[in-house]
Amino acid sequence: MTETVLTNTVASNIPTTNDISTQQLAVNTKDAKAYVNDGSGNVRAIGEEIGRAIIQTGGGTLTAGNRENHIRDSSTYILPLADSVEAGTMCVFSLSKKYSEQTPTVQRSGSNLIENADGTHIDINFIGSARVIATSDGSNRWEV
Numbered sequence: 001m002t003e004t005v006l007t008n009t010v011a012s013n014i015p016t017t018n019d020i021s022t023q024q025l026a027v028n029t030k031d032a033k034a035y036v037n038d039g040s041g042n043v044r045a046i047g048e049e050i051g052r053a054i055i056q057t058g059g060g061t062l063t064a065g066n067r068e069n070h071i072r073d074s075s076t077y078i079l080p081l082a083d084s085v086e087a088g089t090m091c092v093f094s095l096s097k098k099y100s101e102q103t104p105t106v107q108r109s110g111s112n113l114i115e116n117a118d119g120t121h122i123d124i125n126f127i128g129s130a131r132v133i134a135t136s137d138g139s140n141r142w143e144v
Contacts, residue, residue, distance in 0.1 A: 015043050056093070062106065064091035064136065071095045071126070074102045079134060079142050081109045087138030094131040103127065113141040 006015070006026040015026040015035050020043060026035040034046040053068050059075035064085045071077060071093055079091055093106060107123040108114050114121045114134070124132060124144070134142040 014045075017041055017043055019043075061109075062091055062093055064089050067092075069093040071104045072099045072102065074104050076105045076107060078107050078109055079112065079114070080136075082112050082136040082140050082142055083138060085136050085138065087136060089136045089138075091134045091136070091142065092131070093134075095126045095129050097129045100129040106132070108142070111140065114144060115141055116144045 004024050006020060006024055008015070008026065008028045009030050010028070011030045013028055013030075017037055020026045020035065020037045022037045022039045024037065026043075027033070028035070035043050036046060038044050053070045054063050056062065056069050056071045056077060057073045057075065059077055061078045061080055062069045064080050069077070069092065072095075077093065085091075095102060095104060104126050105123050106126075108121075114124065132144055134144045136142055
């Protein structure tokens with residue numbers, strides 16, 4: 001099939017997998033959105049999850065990928081298993097100045113390692129505001 005760009009000018013018109021192949025790009029000029037067929041039976045808006053923050057309160061597992069985890073309390077949070085994501089996937093988490101009086105902890109999953117220039121750690125303790133980028137090796141380690 002030839003690679004093509006499909007255009008549509010009808011507001012809120014989202015293509016289906018029947019409308020667009022994995023080699024095509026669909027653009028809705030009225031909504032200023034572009035769509036792709038991900039090959040797994042889904043049509044996804046390009047950039048729809050990039051840049052959207054996930055507000056985290058009450059602890060639990062952080063989200064890795066294209067979204068930043070904004071921590072807002074002193075709970076304990078867990079990095080996803082490093083082998084549950086592809087090598088090079090980032091898990092970004094932060095505590096803003098507004099919540100800097102909070103003292104959250106981010107822990108490893110299972111026997112995963114958290115490594116930085118100072119060595120290997122089992123957790124990261126926030127003291128004041130910070131933004132941390134942890135990168136998975138796709139196996140058992142997060143590098144910060």
